[in-house]
Amino acid sequence: MIRVLVADDEAMIRAGVRAVLTTDPGIEVVAEAGDGHDAVELARRHRPAVAVLDIRMPRMNGLEAATEIRSAVPETGVIMLTTFGEDDYILQALGGGAAGFLIKSGEPEELITGVRAVAEGAAYLSPKVAARVVAHLAATGAGTLAGRRSAARDRVGTLTARERDVLAFLGSGLSNGQIARRLHVVEGTVKAHVSSILARLGVDNRAAAAVVAHEAGIVPPTPPQQ
Numbered sequence: 001m002i003r004v005l006v007a008d009d010e011a012m013i014r015a016g017v018r019a020v021l022t023t024d025p026g027i028e029v030v031a032e033a034g035d036g037h038d039a040v041e042l043a044r045r046h047r048p049a050v051a052v053l054d055i056r057m058p059r060m061n062g063l064e065a066a067t068e069i070r071s072a073v074p075e076t077g078v079i080m081l082t083t084f085g086e087d088d089y090i091l092q093a094l095g096g097g098a099a100g101f102l103i104k105s106g107e108p109e110e111l112i113t114g115v116r117a118v119a120e121g122a123a124y125l126s127p128k129v130a131a132r133v134v135a136h137l138a139a140t141g142a143g144t145l146a147g148r149r150s151a152a153r154d155r156v157g158t159l160t161a162r163e164r165d166v167l168a169f170l171g172s173g174l175s176n177g178q179i180a181r182r183l184h185v186v187e188g189t190v191k192a193h194v195s196s197i198l199a200r201l202g203v204d205n206r207a208a209a210a211v212v213a214h215e216a217g218i219v220p221p222t223p224p225q226q
Contacts, residue, residue: 002119003030005046007039007065008054008081013104017052017081020108027115036060040068043076049119050100052079052111055089063092070097077118082129090133094207100124101133101207113173120175123206130171130214152215158200164218166193170206171213172220 004021006029008014014032021027030046033039037059043051051069053062060068066078079100080093090101100118102110103126110126117124125133156164162183169179176194180187194206203209213219 002027002050002115003046003048004028004115005031005033005039005043005048005051005076007033007036007042007051007057007062009034009057010054013054013081017111020111021115023108024112024116027112034058036062036065036068039065040072043069043073047073048076050077050079050115052081052115054081055083055093063089066093066098077121079114079118079124090129094133094211095204097205099205099207101129102126103128117173117175120177122173122175122178123170123210124173125171125207125210125214130211130219133211133214149215149217152212153217155201155212156216156218159197163193163197163200166190167197167209167213168218168220170194170197171210171218173210 004027006014006017008017018029018032021029030048031042033042036057039051039053040060053065055062062080066080069076069078077099078097079102080090080098081102081104082090083104093101100114100123102114106126106128114124156167159167165183166179169182176187176190180190198209201209201212203212
């Protein structure tokens, strides 16, 4: 059973997230919070597998709460819920160790897919979020969109063929175990590939590597079925 904490200052959003998640018999919402401070306290108490956090909350915003939760309960993966216009926050969250990013107006199936992926140690970026991050990086002086894509392809070009395969699956939101099954190798081999990929790409976490995968255009348009 995947235990989940949901935090959003809008009761209707919390109810909607809970309703979607509880359609999956393998997911249990164990706590809800209306602000970031309570989210941290509830994460300490319940130690959920995944915390789904709104970015903008009173007392302590989602970014601050994510940092506190990752420090206090490192086994808890964090998914950020975003709306349009919060791209700067998404970039901050990427650097802060968040493993998943979903748009509130996205498809319900994406929420379940994202929670399951992060619970299994993967990184999950909604395709819409990934597209926005890539475009936002280009629009804020980090290079033109075409230039960033070309640079990403060059970075990916330094990887071995097997590492590129692993990166593409990682960008699709698959865990090490899922990647191992698809490539018919042991999970330890995939873990070693992921460590090498992060080092070669010069990124700190799987979510940041997933952004590079999307920039380079190696992620399938539709994520593989979980």
